[in-house]
Amino acid sequence: MTTRFTPRFSGALFVALIGSAATAEGHSDAGREIFNDTAQPPCAICHTLKDAGAEGEIGPNLDDFKPTVDQVLAAVTSGIGVMPAFSETLTKDEIETVSQYVVAVTGGSGAETGTDALAPSSEDASVADLDLPGAAILAQGDPVAGEKVFKKCKACHTIDQGGANRIGPNLYGIVNAAVASVDGFRYSDALTGYGGAWTPDRLAAFLANPGKAVPGTKMSFAGLRKEQDQPDVIAYLDSLDATAKAD
Numbered sequence: 715m716t717t718r719f720t721p722r723f724s725g726a727l728f729v730a731l732i733g734s735a736a737t738a739e740g741h742s743d744a745g746r747e748i749f750n751d752t753a754q755p756p757c758a759i760c761h762t763l764k765d766a767g768a769e770g771e772i773g774p775n776l777d778d779f780k781p782t783v784d785q786v787l788a789a790v791t792s793g794i795g796v797m798p799a800f801s802e803t804l805t806k807d808e809i810e811t812v813s814q815y816v817v818a819v820t821g822g823s824g825a826e827t828g829t830d831a832l833a834p835s836s837e838d839a840s841v842a843d844l845d846l847p848g849a850a851i852l853a854q855g856d857p858v859a860g861e862k863v864f865k866k867c868k869a870c871h872t873i874d875q876g877g878a879n880r881i882g883p884n885l886y887g888i889v890n891a892a893v894a895s896v897d898g899f900r901y902s903d904a905l906t907g908y909g910g911a912w913t914p915d916r917l918a919a920f921l922a923n924p925g926k927a928v929p930g931t932k933m934s935f936a937g938l939r940k941e942q943d944q945p946d947v948i949a950y951l952d953s954l955d956a957t958a959k960a961d
Contacts, residue, residue, distance in 0.1 A: 745815020748808050753790075753800055755869040755881060755934070757812070760797070765819035772866075772936045773797065780821045786813035798881075798934040848890075848914035854942075855949025863943045864950055870935075873954055882933065888912050889952040904930030914952075918944045 742765075749757045749766045758768035762775040781789075790809050793799030800809060816822075864873070870882040877884040883896035893908050893916075894901040908928050910916070920927040921944045923937040938944050 741811060742815060742818065745812045745818075748804070748812040749815065752804065752808065753812070754803060755798075759866060759869050760936075763816065763819065770866075771939065776816055776820050781817065782822060783813050783817050786816050793934075798932075851914040851918055851945045852889075852949055852952055855945030855947070855952075857946070857950040857953040860943075860946035860948070860950025863938065863947050866938075867935075867947075873951070875955070885951055887955045889914060889917065889948060902930060902932040904928050904932075914945075914948050917948050917951075921947060 746766050749763065750768065757763075758766055758770055760770040760773035762769050762771070762777060764777050787809060789797060790804070790813060791799065791801045804812075867882075867885075870880055872878055872880060872884045873886055874884075875886045877886060879896065879899045883899040883901075889912060891912050893910055893912055894906045905928055912920075916927070921938050922941070924931050924933040924935055938947065
């Protein structure tokens with residue numbers, strides 16, 4: 715009896731194990747896709763996660779942090795700090811999938827307690843209190859370097875003339891333009907009340923730490939941590955409509 719049924723049982727067990735592995739891989743692929751592409755802005759922009767090929771530096775390194783499922787679920791669903799809530803842009807199943815994925819590929823023990831640990835760290839970000847006049851900031855910036863830095867911003871902003879608004883407004887012609895003046899974009903009350911123009915010095919302060927420059931802003935970005943990145947990005951943005959300005 716034992717000899718007769720062992721092969722059949724072993725075959726069934728093998729099929730079951732293969733099926734489980736395939737299911738796990740499927741969940742991993744789905745979670746990775748949500749992390750890198752489906753979520754807007756993508757999680758990969760802000761976080762480092764080796765399995766996803768992500769090297770974001772705005773939020774915590776998830777490989778080091780090793781969050782629990784509950785921590786990821788809470789942060790992704792409701793947002794935390796400058797991290798936006800994804801409850802209206804991702805389904806519950808997608809949030810569950812990406813949470814399980816992050817925990818599975820990082821080990822998921824949760825070195826810190828509470829969801830606050832998932833928020834981008836303002837202490838790590840460089841906050842430049844630049845007192846330089848606008849012309850000096852532009853002169854200090856390198857448009858070529860700024861174009862590379864701006865890749866962090868592309869998920870939320872377009873930069874072509876007449877480009878569509880995304881999570882953030884189109885930034886073509888933003889340097890020295892009036893604050894909160896892009897047609898069709900719904901600005902926060904904080905930014906609308908900020909007033910004035912986006913002079914290079916004001917842009918530098920905002921890029922360094924949006925929440926400090928304009929308390930209450932909805933911009934989900936902790937800031938450019940390298941001080942030189944600020945004038946570089948501003949010089950790049952200014953160069954986009956240089957021809958139009960010259961005309």
